[in-house]
Amino acid sequence: MVNPYVIHPATIVEKIREAEDINTYRLQFVDEQMQRRFRFKAGQFNMVYVFGVGEVAISIVSDPDEPEFLDHTIRAVGRITNAIAGLQPGDTLGVRGPFGQGWPLEEARGRDVVIVTGGLGCAPVVGAIEYIFRRRAQYGSVKILHGVKTPHDLLYRERFDAWRRSPDTEVLLTSDQPDKSWRYHIGVVTELFELVSIDPRKTIVLLCGPEIMMRLGVPILMRRGISETAVYVSLERHMECGIGLCGHCQLGPYFVCKDGPVMRYDRVEPWLGRAGV
Amino acid sequence: MAGDIHRVLPAAHLQRLLDALSAEGYRVVGPTVRDGSVVWETIRFVSDLPIGWRDHQEPGRYRLEQTGSQDIFGVVHGPQSLKPFVFAPREPLLQIKRSKGGFAAHPALPQSEKIAVIGARACDLAGLAIQDRIFLNDAYRDLCYAARREGLFVIAVNCTRTLSTCLCASMETGPHAQTGFDLALTEVDDMLLIEAGSEAGSGLLFDLSLSPAHENLIDEAARHIEACAHSQIRRLDHDRLPQALYDAHEHPRWEDVAGRCLACTNCTMVCPTCFCHTVEETPDLSHQQTAQARLWDSCFTQEHGYIHGKNIRPTIKDRYRMWLTHKLASWIDQFGMSGCVGCGRCITWCPVGIDLTEELSALLTSSSRSSWTSPQGEGS
Numbered sequence: 001m002v003n004p005y006v007i008h009p010a011t012i013v014e015k016i017r018e019a020e021d022i023n024t025y026r027l028q029f030v031d032e033q034m035q036r037r038f039r040f041k042a043g044q045f046n047m048v049y050v051f052g053v054g055e056v057a058i059s060i061v062s063d064p065d066e067p068e069f070l071d072h073t074i075r076a077v078g079r080i081t082n083a084i085a086g087l088q089p090g091d092t093l094g095v096r097g098p099f100g101q102g103w104p105l106e107e108a109r110g111r112d113v114v115i116v117t118g119g120l121g122c123a124p125v126v127g128a129i130e131y132i133f134r135r136r137a138q139y140g141s142v143k144i145l146h147g148v149k150t151p152h153d154l155l156y157r158e159r160f161d162a163w164r165r166s167p168d169t170e171v172l173l174t175s176d177q178p179d180k181s182w183r184y185h186i187g188v189v190t191e192l193f194e195l196v197s198i199d200p201r202k203t204i205v206l207l208c209g210p211e212i213m214m215r216l217g218v219p220i221l222m223r224r225g226i227s228e229t230a231v232y233v234s235l236e237r238h239m240e241c242g243i244g245l246c247g248h249c250q251l252g253p254y255f256v257c258k259d260g261p262v263m264r265y266d267r268v269e270p271w272l273g274r275a276g277v
Numbered sequence: 278m279a280g281d282i283h284r285v286l287p288a289a290h291l292q293r294l295l296d297a298l299s300a301e302g303y304r305v306v307g308p309t310v311r312d313g314s315v316v317w318e319t320i321r322f323v324s325d326l327p328i329g330w331r332d333h334q335e336p337g338r339y340r341l342e343q344t345g346s347q348d349i350f351g352v353v354h355g356p357q358s359l360k361p362f363v364f365a366p367r368e369p370l371l372q373i374k375r376s377k378g379g380f381a382a383h384p385a386l387p388q389s390e391k392i393a394v395i396g397a398r399a400c401d402l403a404g405l406a407i408q409d410r411i412f413l414n415d416a417y418r419d420l421c422y423a424a425r426r427e428g429l430f431v432i433a434v435n436c437t438r439t440l441s442t443c444l445c446a447s448m449e450t451g452p453h454a455q456t457g458f459d460l461a462l463t464e465v466d467d468m469l470l471i472e473a474g475s476e477a478g479s480g481l482l483f484d485l486s487l488s489p490a491h492e493n494l495i496d497e498a499a500r501h502i503e504a505c506a507h508s509q510i511r512r513l514d515h516d517r518l519p520q521a522l523y524d525a526h527e528h529p530r531w532e533d534v535a536g537r538c539l540a541c542t543n544c545t546m547v548c549p550t551c552f553c554h555t556v557e558e559t560p561d562l563s564h565q566q567t568a569q570a571r572l573w574d575s576c577f578t579q580e581h582g583y584i585h586g587k588n589i590r591p592t593i594k595d596r597y598r599m600w601l602t603h604k605l606a607s608w609i610d611q612f613g614m615s616g617c618v619g620c621g622r623c624i625t626w627c628p629v630g631i632d633l634t635e636e637l638s639a640l641l642t643s644s645s646r647s648s649w650t651s652p653q654g655e656g657s
Contacts, residue, residue: 030379051567241556245552246555276589277589
C-alpha cells in the first residue's frame with residue numbers, strides 16, 4: 001500500500017534564475033529506484049517540502065517524456081517558497097506526488113491547440129507544449145498566447161523563441177506595463193485573441209493564469225464560437241494533502257487537488273464566478 | 278445479521294460484558310462525567326458509567342442532571358462522537374531525520390490497539406460510516422485511519438430518549454442503530470436487550486451464554502425507540518438539496534448568520550463527519566530532526582482558504598456559507614451522502630446557539646436573490 005504522505009528526498013542538481021524572485025529547480029531523487037519509477041502527466045503537481053519548514057503544492061514544469069528531469073519553477077512569495085529560494089544546488093528538497101489531473105492531451109490530438117497563459121501561469125503548460133511538440137504531426141496548429149505584467153516577468157524567453165520557430169505555430173507575447181525594450185504586443189492577454197485566427201470547430205484551449213483572466217477570457221473565446229466544453233483551466237487553491245482529504249482546496253463539489261487542478265471550464269464556471277466559494 | 282439474535286442481560290449484570298471485552302484484550306471505553314459534561318474515558322467497572330445522570334441540550338446550552346434513577350445510559354451524548362477514535366485529533370505522520378542524502382522520512386503509524394466503545398449512538402454510527410467512506414474507500418486508503426478502525430469494537434445504545442437538539446429521525450440515521458455496530462443495547466427498565474451486528478459481536482454474545490430475549494421485551498424496546506423518534510422537534514428539509522442550497526448563494530440570510538457566528542470552530546470540532554485537517558511541522562532545536570503531524574482543522578479559520586497573497590473565503594459569511602453548503606449540499610455531490618447525521622452537536626456546542634435547521638429553513642423558504650444554476654456531481 002502506497003503511503004501518500006511519505007516524502008522522498010531529492011537533490012537540487014540545477015537552479016536556474018528566471019527572474020529576481022523566480023527560480024527553476026531541477027531535482028533528482030536521492031533514491032535511484034524512485035528516480036526511475038517516477039512518472040507524471042503534464043499539468044500535474046507535486047508537494048515540495050523543505051526540511052523543518054513544510055510543504056507547498058507546485059506544478060511540474062518538465063516534459064513528461066523526459067522523466068529523468070523533474071523541474072519546478074517557484075516564485076518566492078511565502079514562508080515555504082522563501083525558504084526554497086535560499087537553497088542551492090546540492091541541497092535537498094522533499095517531493096511527494098505526482099497528484100491531480102493533467103491537461104487533456106489525448107483529447108487534444110488531431111485538433112488545433114490554443115494555449116493562453118498569464119504570468120507564472122505559463123509554468124503548468126510548459127510540459128504540455130513540449131509533449132505536443134514531440135508529437136507535432138499529431139496536432140493541428142498551435143497558438144501560444146502569453147501575457148505578463150512587465151517585461152521583467154517574462155520567463156522561459158528561449159523556450160518561447162524555440163516554439164516560435166516550430167512549424168504551424170504562433171507565439172504572441174504581451175505586456176500591460178512594458179518598457180522601451182519590449183518588442184511585442186502591449187496590453188492584456190485577452191487582446192491577443194483578436195490577433196489569431198481560430199477555427200472553433202477543431203480547437204481546444206488550455207488556460208492558466210489568474211482567475212480573472214479566465215473569467216474575462218472565456219466569454220471572448222465563446223464569442224469566437226468556441227464551446228465552454230473545449231476550454232480547460234488549471235486552478236490554484238490551498239492544497240495540503242494532495243489527495244482530497246484535508247478539505248482546504250474545495251471549490252463547490254470539487255476537490256481541486258484530485259478533481260483538478262486541470263478542469264473543464266463548463267464544470268467549474270458556476271463556482272469560479274462566486275465570491276467566497 | 279442485525280436483528281437475528283436478541284439476547285437479554287439484566288442491567289445489574291452489565292459488568293459481565295465489560296469483563297468479557299477486557300478478557301478479549303479490549304481497552305473498554307465508555308461515557309463518564311468530567312468537568313460538567315460527558316466524555317469518553319477508559320472504564321473498568323459499570324460504576325464508572327454515568328448511572329442516574331441525564332443530559333439536557335438546547336441551542337448553546339448543555340446541562341447534566343442527576344435523576345436518582347438507576348438508568349445506565351440516560352445520557353444521550355457528550356461533545357465527542359466516535360470520530361476521535363479513528364480520525365485522531367492529532368496524528369503523527371512522519372519522523373524526518375537529517376542524513377547523508379539530506380534527510381530520510383519515516384512514516385509513523387499508530388500502534389494497533391483494540392478499543393471497545395460502549396455507548397455509541399445511531400448518529401455516531403452514521404458518522405463513522407461517513408468517515409469510513411472518506412478515509413477508506415478512495416484511491417488512497419488512509420493507513421492511520423485504517424489501523425485505528427481495525428481495532429475498534431462498537432457497542433451501540435439505541436436511544437429511548439431524545440434531546441431537543443436531535444434530528445436523526447429526519448436524517449434517517451437513528452434513533453435505532455441499524456448497521457455498523459458489533460453489539461447494540463436497548464435499556465428497558467432494568468433489562469438490557471442485546472443484538473449482534475457482526476461476527477465478533479455474535480461470538481461475544483455466544484461466549485456470554487445469555488438467555489434469548491422474550492418477544493414482549495423486544496416489542497417494548499421497539500416502542501420506546503419509536504416514541505423517541507416521534508418526540509424529535511427538529512428536522513432538516515433535505516429533499517431539495519443540494520440544488521436549493523447552491524441557489525441560495527446570494528441569500529441575505531448569510532449576512533444575518535455571519536453577524537451571530539463567532540467563527541470559533543466549535544461546530545466543526547464536535548461534528549462526527551468534519552474531516553478537514555492541517556499538517557504541523559515541529560523541528561527540534563538542533564534542526565536535525567523534525568516531525569509532521571496532522572491536526573483537525575476547521576473551515577472557519579482564516580488560514581483555511583489562504584493562498585499566497587489572497588484568502589479565498591475572507592469573511593465569516595463566506596466561511597459559514599462554506600460550512601453549511603458543504604455539509605448539506607456539496608458533500609452529497611462528493612460522497613453520495615449528506616455530511617449531516619442529525620446528532621445536533623453543532624447546535625448544542627455553538628456558544629451563540631446557531632441552529633443549522635433554522636438557518637437552512639430560512640435559506641430555503643424565503644426568496645433567494647440568486648437564479649444561478651450549477652452542474653451537479655461531476656467530480657472526476
